[in-house]
Amino acid sequence: MSNSKITFKFLNNQQFTELYCKLMGKQDLSEEELTKILSIAIILLNNEDENIKRLGYRIVVTYCNFYNQYEPLYEIAINKGLYPISKFIDSHYIKDYQKDFFTEWNDCYTKQYQENDIVQTSQQKCMNRNFKKYYSNSLALVAPTSYGKSELINKLIDENKGKKICIVTTTKALLAQTRKRIKDSKVLGTRKIITNSEMFHNGMENFVAVLTQERLNRLLKVNKSFSFDYLLIDEAHELLDDNPRSRMLARAIIILKHRNNNCIFKFLTPFILDPQNLKTKYTSYNLKQITITEYLKTEKYYIHELKTEKYLFYDQFLNQTWTLNENINNxxxxxxxxxxxxxxxxxxxxxxxxxxxxxxxxxxxxxxxxxxxxxxxxxxxxxxxxxxxxxxxxxxxxxxxxxxxxxxxxxxxxxxxxxxxxxxxxxxxxxxxxxxxxxxxxxxxxxxxxxxxxxxx
Structure with missing residues (x-):
């Protein structure tokens, strides 16, 4: 089997799982075992399957954190465009005497991905550029949490001062945080920010709304002819849930499109398989999409079974659960x-x-x-x-x-x-x-x- 065709089924049938379990369980591996597991990681990183690549990345991250040796992760971050990681390693783990022409050249190259004090990934920089390019189009943006979606909202508000803009949030906690973030960014200018329908009055034009779907529906119900130019929907994947709140949000989208055929929708979500599924029935609009496939964070899932006094590790890649060498003693x-x-x-x-x-x-x-x-x-x-x-x-x-x-x-x-x-x-x-x-x-x-x-x- 070629390296690019390796599957999870194939990996589950190999000695790989024994080495992988030892590494994830933070057990010491011999030099020979470390060489094997890192060699396998390189093979997986060059696989065609995105999830196989992520498994290889997890192996490297786990190895570097456990042994405090970050050279492999530095090389991968540079080659994959994960410049925040390479920059952090360069600043904190590479000593001055270890630096050479290549580390200096990489540091200079990374500066083009730096905006103020923030270093962006390759796809993050592309996301920012394309989001602005699609200002006049309805858009589905699929990007992980903490990838800068909030900053994109602020830029849209700042650069569209004559437009009526509404941001829909799923909870009051997220509403309060969004409101504060917009106010702190100083993009409002002379505009007010409203967070419920009672703050709106007829003839009011110069404002930005931050509402839950319930508050948005009340606003549209009381003001029969009012509409927005932009509707930005945070956590948009919840639109696919089969519950009253999701149907309420879909109804608001239909009403807004009916009242203003030029209304532009921005769907922001950390995950969805097919962004085109976010298109709502009984409406007609083209939906551009930006999808981030980079993988910076590698989550680990641990389970404590109090009844059996077991400490378990669940691996989402291999879909296996292993008992680790710890006892939780009730x-x-x-x-x-x-x-x-x-x-x-x-x-x-x-x-x-x-x-x-x-x-x-x-x-x-x-x-x-x-x-x-x-x-x-x-x-x-x-x-x-x-x-x-x-x-x-x-x-x-x-x-x-x-x-x-x-x-x-x-x-x-x-x-x-x-x-x-x-x-x-x-x-x-x-x-x-x-x-x-x-x-x-x-x-x-x-x-x-x-x-x-x-x-x-």
């Missing part, structure tokens, strides 16, 4: 979260009561934090909410929580604390933070397999 959920936590952690539960109860139990197992910023934040919550507010005791130990019953202003405040204070390592949340809200988390703990709409209006 640990409670909060102990597992602490033991396997990263720099920043999101803990998901389905119900607000469960969220608050877990945050409180987790905080009781953590030491109090001696920080002026934390103390100031606690005083603010005491002053503006209540001195007995339950979150205060959690916050003192680096834990906050987030759900639909937490006041909007408090949610926005604690989100900002989580982003900017290193001492706050844990945020316990319902689904209010799982749809498009950007947080600097490295670990996600799912303590509940259920999901209900928590915060949509």
């Amino acid at each position: 640990s409670k959920d909060e102990d597992i979260v602490i033991n396997y936590s990263g720099r920043k952690n999101i803990i998901y539960l389905n119900k607000p009561k469960d969220v608050e109860d877990f945050a409180y139990k987790l905080s009781k197992k953590l030491p109090a934090i001696n920080s002026e910023q934390i103390s100031e934040a606690c005083k603010n919550l005491e002053k503006y909410v209540h001195s007995d507010y339950r979150m205060i005791e959690c916050l003192k130990r680096g834990v906050i929580y987030h759900h639909g019953s937490v006041p909007d202003s408090v949610r926005a405040y604690v989100e900002n604390l989580y982003k900017n204070l290193a001492d706050i390592k844990y945020i316990v949340t319902t689904s209010t933070l799982l749809s498009g809200v950007n947080l600097p988390a490295t670990h996600l703990f799912l303590l509940d397999i259920k999901k209900e709409d928590q915060d949509s209006h």
Whole structure:
């Protein structure tokens, strides 16, 4: 079988799985085994199948992180156009005495992908260029989270000041974050920003709207002839769900197209197989598409089975689950979260009561934090909410929580604390933070397999 035709079925039947499992389980490999697994990774990276390539990339990333040797990842990042990774390795892991003509040339070449302080990937730079090229076309943009879709929205607002623009978000949490991001970017000029139908009045032209689908439908229902020039739909893959909210959004698209045949739709999503499926029935418009195929992040899935006291690793590429050499000894959920936590952690539960109860139990197992910023934040919550507010005791130990019953202003405040204070390592949340809200988390703990709409209006 040629290298380009290797399949997952073929890999599952080889000794590869034994080496791969040892590497993913952070077991020491011999020099011969490391040579074999890295050689296999190079073969996989040159495969025709995109998922096979991603498996090869994961092997290299895991090897480099485990052995703290980043030369293989540096070479791959340069050749694949993953310049943020090569730039980071060049700045943090390549010593001055190790640099040569090629590292210096690569560093100079990378500068053309740098905008302000941000280094873009090859496809990211192309995405920015094409998004502007398609301003006058309806468009489906498929790009991973944190790829700069929010900056594209800001640029469109800035460069289309005479247009009526609406951004549709799936939750109030995402709405508040989008509103703040637009205001902070200073692209509004003299325009106002509205976040509900009550803020709109007839004859109002100079504004940008940020609405959930429920609020958008209320606006269109009350104002029978009103329409937008641009409708930007964040987390657009949810349009494909078979539920009332998705049908409500589809209805709004149909109404807007009927009222204004020149209305332009921008569908933004981190994943969808065929972007053309986002086209809505009973409307007619051409849909351009931009799809990012680059793979920078390589997620790992670990499972704790409390009943069997097993610690498992699930591999989404080979669709296999392996028992790792660890024993969790009937640990409670909060102990597992602490033991396997990263720099920043999101803990998901389905119900607000469960969220608050877990945050409180987790905080009781953590030491109090001696920080002026934390103390100031606690005083603010005491002053503006209540001195007995339950979150205060959690916050003192680096834990906050987030759900639909937490006041909007408090949610926005604690989100900002989580982003900017290193001492706050844990945020316990319902689904209010799982749809498009950007947080600097490295670990996600799912303590509940259920999901209900928590915060949509």
